[in-house]
Amino acid sequence: MGRALFSLDGSVAVVTGALGLLGRHHCAALAEAGAHIAVADLDGARAAAFAADLEQSLGTRAVGHRVDVTDATSVAALGRFVEDNLGPVDVLVNNAAIDDRFVADPLGDPPGRFEQYDLGRWRAMVDANLTGTFLVCQVIGSAMARRRRGSIINVASTYGIVAPDQSLYIQDDGTQAFFKGPAYPASKGGVVSFTRFLATYWGPRGVRVNALLPGGVKNGQDPFFITKYAQRTPLGRMAEPIDYKGALVFLASDASSYMTGANLVVDGGWTAW
Secondary structure, eight states, X not given: OHHHHTOXXXXXXXXXXXXSTTHHHHHHHHHHTTOEEEEEESOHHHHHHHHHHHHHHHXXXXXXEXXXXXXXXXXXXXXXXXXXXXXXXXXXXXXXXXXXOOOOOTTSOOTTOGGGOOHHHHHHHHIIIIIHHHHHIIIIIHHHHHHTOEEEEEEOOXXXXXXXXXXXGBOTXXXXXXXXXXXXXXXXXXXXXXXXXXXXXXXXXXXXXXXXXXXXXXXXXXXXXXXXXXXXXXXXXXXXXXXXXXXXXXXXXXXXXXXXXXXXXXXTTGGGO
């Protein structure tokens, strides 16, 4: 019975931002549990190629499709494509997001400072991270609600429930490399609240909506940052991308059948302090 609870055999799963650092592992985790996968990302050709790799390596059905989560027409086209090629969607993973990327100017102020934070950057991040989650849920989640079943997993962040620790970005020489900007935490906090809204709104219609809150993932950051982050984490390290696979399958499967409106925090203990 234990393994059956985590089985996704025959289900259809959509993953947005599927070509990103975590997105590829989300797709693989769901496929390994038996799901058929719709790989959705801005680069349709690469999405199709990755879907073909999943089919070959894991023996699942998989398709790739271009989607711009900030565009309602594009999201609607994704919904039609998935239903036509794989069938009705059972699992939706809203993983598409953008984060600040700064190149420090050694002669200028550290980038990301709130007082000079660019309005265009703020709007772009809120549009992708929060509005994009809204649009995909509105299109694909509404179809789930009409069928009265499904699991939606909105990927948020620990920075959606706690503030960034700006001291992490202080280099070994004592200078501030950059500041973590306001848009990412604000947009991910919005995803957390939006998840609760949908959970209560669609609960009576059989759709579960939960948030997965990852901690920091090791991805070629500067050594000083990796060291500082590990020292501040009870488990003593940053996450590897594979560390979220089990949590994702749990939320997607019947193993979490009585769970909705929750934040599943997987952060090595970061938010315990």
